Amino acid sequence: MDSAYDLWLKRNQIGWSKAVCDDSGGVTAVAGVQLPGTAEEVERQILPIRMSHPWRGLSLYCVTSAVLLYQPHHQGNMAFAGKYEFEGDENYDEFVKAIGLPSDKADMGRNCKIVTEVVQNGNDFTWTQHFPGGRTTTNTFTIGKEADMETMGAKKFKATVKMEDGKIVADFPNYRHTAEISGGKLVEISTASGVVYKRTSKRIA
Numbered sequence: 001m002d003s004a005y006d007l008w009l010k011r012n013q014i015g016w017s018k019a020v021c022d023d024s025g026g027v028t029a030v031a032g033v034q035l036p037g038t039a040e041e042v043e044r045q046i047l048p049i050r051m052s053h054p055w056r057g058l059s060l061y062c063v064t065s066a067v068l069l070y071q072p073h074h075q076g077n078m079a080f081a082g083k084y085e086f087e088g089d090e091n092y093d094e095f096v097k098a099i100g101l102p103s104d105k106a107d108m109g110r111n112c113k114i115v116t117e118v119v120q121n122g123n124d125f126t127w128t129q130h131f132p133g134g135r136t137t138t139n140t141f142t143i144g145k146e147a148d149m150e151t152m153g154a155k156k157f158k159a160t161v162k163m164e165d166g167k168i169v170a171d172f173p174n175y176r177h178t179a180e181i182s183g184g185k186l187v188e189i190s191t192a193s194g195v196v197y198k199r200t201s202k203r204i205a
Helices: 006-013 038-051 060-071 091-099 104-110
Strands: 027-030 082-090 115-121 124-130 136-143 146-150 156-161 162-164 166-174 175-182 186-193 197-201
Touching: 082 186, 091 104, 091 186, 091 197, 124 186
Parallel strands: none
Antiparallel strands: 082 115, 082 197, 115 124, 124 136, 136 146, 146 156, 162 166, 166 175, 175 186, 186 197
């Protein structure tokens, strides 16, 4: 039977099993979300939670999970890492017309089974799209720092990628792009001239 704490974790969808311990035994990350400061500083943040809740006797390994719920500002770095395969989209033709994508490139991207692979290390990301036929596009960036990027039409540009309310946000030359994990799926939204394009990809790894 699940304990009250296990049920609480399930109800709040917090995965403490992916916690990462440092050399001193303190927990520094949960499900890929980096916690600030040393193990001692993290412990001080957790102590009030431990003292005021029924699971106060649990180890630091478990209780650290509660920090993600009780301190919302730690929720910014959502875990994106994984592989996602195209499942469906909305307003594709209207969007590519709005951004002036050449018809040959637009035809290549229509209903394309793109596989998006995301490697994440804290705020550092490598975002690769694998297209049928072997072509790939890779953008490597760090949240809050300017990076060299490439559009879906293979144009190079510079942008500073941000994290806002758990969403990755980037301003491309002629559209604004966001990405988030929702319901275990990668949901990407691009907006140009009032046209909203939505692409959903299911997790495959």
